[in-house]
Amino acid sequence: MFPSKGDGWRGRIAMSTTDASQRSEDRDRGGLDLTNRLLMQVPADQARDFWSVGDDDGGGIVVSGASALTAASARAREMTRPILVDRRRYAGRNRPRGTARFDPSWLESQRALNAATVLTDSGYVGEGDQEALVAILEQTTRAGDNVCAVLPLHISWLADPGVKLLAGEVNQHQVPVALVLEHASDPLGTQYAVNGLKYLLRQAQVPVSLLCTDISGLGAIAYGAAWAAVGVTSALRHLYPADKKGPPFKPSPARHAIVPRLMTFMNVERIAEGWARAQRHEDLDENLWRCWCTECGNRTMDRFATCTDLSLAIHNISILDALHQQVTGPDSWEQAIGDALRWYLWMQDEYHLTWDPPAFMNAWLPKSRR
Ligand SMILES: [Zn+2]
Structure with a gap:
């Protein structure tokens, strides 16, 4: 049974299961329910420092970068809160397009780690690149249970007509998604982007979350996002455009x-x-x-x-x-x-x-x- 248009994923989940049974399923699976969690997103080389930081009753950690699996595996047994692993293959000058194939071993290793959800090692989805968007969503549908499609998006995907296309594809593929929004400073610093995000959250029949975000992650949760991960460094609070000249920050990054x-x-x-x-x-x-x-x-x-x-x-x-x-x-x-x-x-x-x-x-x- 599907909710009427505009009910969003929370309405659908409420009809399909109770919160209590959902939590019980999560425990059986070894993971933890991510709903309404504010997570911290940390670089792999600093993961050790942050392992015991934060709210014991909520929160969680997203370890990020190419060495994230190694860093998370080293300490996973000590962790009582949810762990996620974001490869961030979508960042940097040599990032692949979203049409790139996922690495099955990267996904399997997250299962072995008992990650709260498996995050796909997606490439980047550029302006109007529907082929890349669909490639990520299609691969995610075939990737097994409890997999969340990471969607690193050019910010035009939150403007009209991109956001309607985005909502349509997400609902058609029926997989949870986590957005990574590209911008040189603040992706959610314009009304069109915020309105686009609100529209997506209203229309989506699956959980929508945010990776690499900042204070706006709280706004997203307030409007129905499942969870949000706020970067502990400026570089992890948005996706910096790869085509910009020069480094994103001064040699000594501002704090x-x-x-x-x-x-x-x-x-x-x-x-x-x-x-x-x-x-x-x-x-x-x-x-x-x-x-x-x-x-x-x-x-x-x-x-x-x-x-x-x-x-x-x-x-x-x-x-x-x-x-x-x-x-x-x-x-x-x-x-x-x-x-x-x-x-x-x-x-x-x-x-x-x-x-x-x-x-x-x-x-x-x-x-x-x-
Ligand atoms: Zn303080």
């Missing part, structure tokens, strides 16, 4: 920390600038630059300029977990954005800092609806 009240991944140098401004004016409320997470312990956020990458990442994960608790649907997601935008205005009034809010906020909550 970004979430400023909780501003709900923004901000360059640590800029955070230090905000803190310095508060120091120069005694009458300014400095709480904006303090963090209450367990890693920070109410210290001021200028510490991010000199702290370790791991400490920075643990802070980010703590703040994301707290936001995930708070955001339970579209209303609370929009409320969280509205609150952050008010802090930006407050900062402008009090600190005379006219920093632009990140583009995703206007994309999810257009000015006309505030």
Whole structure:
């Protein structure tokens, strides 16, 4: 029995099984239910550091890159939360097209590892490349149980008419999909992309998730995505276009920390600038630059300029977990954005800092609806 058009995959799952029996099946299979989970996506060479980081009751880890299987296998027995493995064959200058065949041993090894779901080692789906899209979905239908099609997409696939074609193909092939969205900065920083994603989430009759995302992953879950994986490094928070000249970041990559009240991944140098401004004016409320997470312990956020990458990442994960608790649907997601935008205005009034809010906020909550 299928739901009526627009019910999305959650409606269909609800009709086919209860949550309890689903969880029981998951346990029998050795995996864990991924629904509503916010995972962290880590590079394979840093997987060890992150193994025990994060919320014990939720979360999970997506180990990424060509050596991800080796890195995950080494510690899989110690893990009580879901593990996923993303080969990221779709990234970099020599990436194959989505028509490339999956490597059966890569998929089988994930089963041996007891991965919560098997992620396909897909190639890239360029603008209008329907052949590549269909090749990935078709191969996934033949790849056995509990396989999720990784769809690394040119951002035009979220615009009209691409997104209608995408929804149609996904529903026709009936396999869960995990999107990786390509953009030089923020794939979900435009209204057309966000609206396209909302459309896909409404129309899909299968679970749709996001890999390599950022704070917008919470918005996606709020609008019905099954799960989302937020990168612990900038390079893992989107798919950088391979055809751009030069490296995606300066030789020494910028470090970004979430400023909780501003709900923004901000360059640590800029955070230090905000803190310095508060120091120069005694009458300014400095709480904006303090963090209450367990890693920070109410210290001021200028510490991010000199702290370790791991400490920075643990802070980010703590703040994301707290936001995930708070955001339970579209209303609370929009409320969280509205609150952050008010802090930006407050900062402008009090600190005379006219920093632009990140583009995703206007994309999810257009000015006309505030
Ligand atoms: Zn913190």
